[in-house]
Amino acid sequence: MADGARRNPLFRNLTAKLAAVPMVLTALVVFAGGTVWTVVYSFTSSKLLPKLKWVGLDQYERLWGASRWLVAIENLLIYGVLSLVLTISIGFMLAVLLDQKIRFEDTFRTIMLYPFALSFIVTGLVWQWLLNPEFGVPSVIKAMGWESFELDLLHDPKIVLYGLLVAGLWQGTGFVMCIMLAGLRGIDEDIWKACRVDGIPRWKTYLFVIVPMMRPVFITTLVIVASGIVKLYDLVVAQTSGGPGNASQVPAMYVYDYMFQAQNLGQGFAASSMMLVSVLIVLIPWAYLEFGGRKRG
């Protein structure tokens, strides 16, 4: 029996391998295949229907000359950096607060995690109402007596991006907090005891001992949050639909509009290929840190 298994390693765990076949096929055909197809057709002049008529880098030249695309990239950078820094730092701080063995921890955790259960469309619509200067929070503040209060996070092109940021943070920090809390709970009690014996203050312990130990947790969070930022679409559509003017455009909206409204698949594919590149820029260092690091260790 043992000899037979050694001769045919392919058939070891046959059922498990068979069960994995559909998933492997899906990954290869749908993900990898679809990605390659999209990149290939981004070098064509496809309009409404995909056609293999090569135009080289024309689509990319036009893309990087389009002011709407440049605005979208700039918006994504601002939103992305702020959102990344703020979700992770706020999420970590909330997790630390919850980690102080407080009463009703479960209740707080549930409340914090609730927004994550809502889709971005709902989040966007809710915040559209909350931020509306005539019905929302700004009008409440005015009614309370602060007459000169003016904050229009929906219609002022200079600050509309921060309205989106507020909604995004509200939705996403609870989830980051939960990951961080799990990471904090994974730290051995003995480390805390050792630090206390050495007389290190709590905040120093967190900053110089616990955070470095939680490196894998931070990296995972970073990747999840960052890939969510790159594909940002539904929140913007629901809250501002890219406006006022082009002030809150994001790359994913450009892709959709050019693929379907402008009936220019080639242009849409070029834009989505650029989005893929930006995801890879995030993913490759992560993969290197995660998998490359293990080999060395």
Add this chain to the structure above:
Amino acid sequence: MKTKTLAALLCSAVAVPLAANAVDLEVTHWWTSGGEAAAVAELAKAFDASGDHWVDGAIAGSGGTARPIMISRITGGDPMGATQFNHGQQAMELVEAGLMLDITDVAEANNWKSIVNPPSLLDACTIDGKIYCAPVNIHSPEWLWISNKVYEDLGIPVPQNWNEFVASAPQVEAAGKIPLALGGQPWQSNLAFGAISVAVAGLDVWKKVNVDKDMDVAAGPEYAAVFKAAADARKLAAKSNVQDWNQATNLVITDQAAAQIMGDWAQGEFAVAGEVAGKDYTCLPGLGLNAYLSTGGDAFYFPKLDDPEKEAAQKRLAALLVAPETQVAFNLKKGSLPIRGDVDLATANDCMKKGLEILASGNIVPSGDMVWSADVQKQIEDLMVEFWSSDMPAEDAQAKWVEILKSGL
């Protein structure tokens, strides 16, 4: 009991001859607002009465949302019986790919060539000499809607054209009102620019650029005047911060804004609010400068199906859509103009009559959908959004606009 069975039998006996060739056809469209839905119901009623069955496939959220769904259904192998598109190039590639039914025989049998007015509507349905769509209505975007009350309160006469309106704007503004209402949706800034360009440049110049594609004229002084007028309008609309077109119309209805540039569908909103054309509001086709209207609008296309019975039903529907009775019933509800000049719209209001007169006199501009591809139009729309919401100088906007047009040659 017995009488009921008998009655049922009788009914079915009568119904059978009809049911023998009754076919269910799914029709997709994006007419979902109150007046639009009432208009579609007229079409459905007429089709059901002719013995077939209209399966309504309304897609909410305007053409921008609906068209991608329709196109992906047709290209994805799940075609509907008939679908709405705007006249022009929107469905051209679908036709070229052989996905649409050729209805030339229906058009010839019903003599569409001589009844469809303006003929450009049928030309937009014709590709390589074959007809692929049935036009149903005409919508024109070049209208200026003015609130009479705003001017009565100011004690000055209601402007009769765009220049008078611009001249009166400082007084309107001094009274604390918005001179020009403009919604934030991208297509609205594009529409306003289109209306201003026909009105200010005039038809000949417009045709040189958009039909003959003369790029020197596009970069020339006539269009520089257009962009200057648009920059004026941008200043007048600076305080208008609504999103949807009907919210902007509502600013005019409630006399918070003096005027709005919007298509003839706006009069549906005035009618619902109980306002009377000529008394409560004034409409100026072609902004009162050049009384030209473009003849965009809606048409129905019929995707190819493998079922000969359904194909016959599609052709029956095509004939029905252009029939005079359907045209009258539909367009009165829709507030649009009929595609044939030989029908009687006695109940039409002042503004509709103005529109009909212009059509009859032949002052017609082909709609942008017919002369430029969707790609070029989307880029122009992007440019207009940027132009209207920033302080981009008119000359820069013109230069960029010419670049976009050149890319579509």
